[in-house]
Amino acid sequence: MNDFTDAEIETIVAESLAAEAAMASAEAQPPSSAIVWWRAQMRARQESAQLAEKPITIVHALSIAAGIGLMLSVIGYAAAGVKGSVAWVTNIAEAVPAALAALPLDLVNRWTSLALSAALVSVVIASIAAYFIFVDE
Amino acid sequence: MADVSYLDVRRLHADVLDTDTADVALAMDEDAFRAFYDRTSRALWGYLSRTSGDRQVADDLLQECYYRLLKSRVAFESEAHRRNYLYRIATNLVRDTRRGTRPLFAEGLDVSDLEAPQGPADAEQRADVRRAMGRLKPRERALLWLAYAQGSSHSEIAGVLGVKTASIKLLLFRARRKLAAMLEAK
Numbered sequence: 001m002n003d004f005t006d007a008e009i010e011t012i013v014a015e016s017l018a019a020e021a022a023m024a025s026a027e028a029q030p031p032s033s034a035i036v037w038w039r040a041q042m043r044a045r046q047e048s049a050q051l052a053e054k055p056i057t058i059v060h061a062l063s064i065a066a067g068i069g070l071m072l073s074v075i076g077y078a079a080a081g082v083k084g085s086v087a088w089v090t091n092i093a094e095a096v097p098a099a100l101a102a103l104p105l106d107l108v109n110r111w112t113s114l115a116l117s118a119a120l121v122s123v124v125i126a127s128i129a130a131y132f133i134f135v136d137e
Numbered sequence: 138m139a140d141v142s143y144l145d146v147r148r149l150h151a152d153v154l155d156t157d158t159a160d161v162a163l164a165m166d167e168d169a170f171r172a173f174y175d176r177t178s179r180a181l182w183g184y185l186s187r188t189s190g191d192r193q194v195a196d197d198l199l200q201e202c203y204y205r206l207l208k209s210r211v212a213f214e215s216e217a218h219r220r221n222y223l224y225r226i227a228t229n230l231v232r233d234t235r236r237g238t239r240p241l242f243a244e245g246l247d248v249s250d251l252e253a254p255q256g257p258a259d260a261e262q263r264a265d266v267r268r269a270m271g272r273l274k275p276r277e278r279a280l281l282w283l284a285y286a287q288g289s290s291h292s293e294i295a296g297v298l299g300v301k302t303a304s305i306k307l308l309l310f311r312a313r314r315k316l317a318a319m320l321e322a323k
Contacts, residue, residue, distance in 0.1 A: 006310065009317040014285045016266040016320070021286030023263065024183030027192075030199055033171035033178070040170075040204050044163055 069122030076118040092117040163207040188278045189231045202227045224297040269319035277312040
């Protein structure tokens with residue numbers, strides 16, 4: 001091929017590939033456009049249905065619960081310094097140590113009470129949130 | 138069991154049909170798609186089969202190409218733009234296809250399948266072209282096919298292959314030389 005000019009090589013390649021293209025076109029048996037359209041419709045519908053029905057995973061629920069728990073912990077921590085404005089937190093904080101007093105554990109102090117209270121409240125709220133999530137489905 | 142009138146049955150049936158045929162989000166309406174498909178599917182099948190080297194792969198990928206086109210969110214400016222995008226999808230799908238045997242490049246041609254003016258010499262020559270194509274890199278195959286079998290412009294090829302238009306001339310020159318050398322070696 002070194003004897004050929006680039007133009008000659010181009011002609012050879014072009015003719016060869018044009019002939020091959022004609023053969024490929026002749027042997028092509030694509031499905032009808034109606035079938036391809038119908039299959040695309042079916043597949044798109046199936047995918048959108050799967051997307052709509054996709055359940056909220058446990059990870060989502062845990063993320064929500066963790067987020068709420070974190071938020072309430074922060075609120076509880078801040079509220080501890082402002083007595084009276086968040087009376088419900090202190091009420092729970094007092095109730096929980098009383099319950100824990102019966103246990104043979106040294107868990108009863110102010111900060112652990114607050115943390116436990118916050119955790120308890122977050123579990124309750126997370127349960128309610130999870131209930132509403134799954135009720136919607 | 139409660140009485141159900143004929144009209145109730147018809148209404149129920151109509152509701153089911155409405156649900157089954159409800160439009161889903163596709164980029165084209167049916168008439169436009171079918172016309173576009175009829176204009177492009179044979180050439181696209183040729184491109185898929187000759188770049189992948191496998192007719193079965195071409196059959197499988199053809200529908201996937203059109204489905205991805207239908208699901209795309211691209212605002213096409215013209216028919217050419219849409220066609221180039223389709224070929225870009227095809228190129229990516231062929232590239233991502235698991236590398237395996239490529240029967241098309243290995244097989245010979247059955248002379249009896251050819252039309253009268255094409256003799257054994259033509260068949261032999263075409264088999265040589267296929268084998269030589271099979272030894273090229275996938276991008277070189279795509280490049281040559283788009284340029285000479287499809288007659289695409291440099292800018293169209295650049296769009297399909299995702300390379301700069303300015304580099305197409307050089308890439309084509311190299312691919313041509315390589316193919317020609319392989320044909321001569323045979």
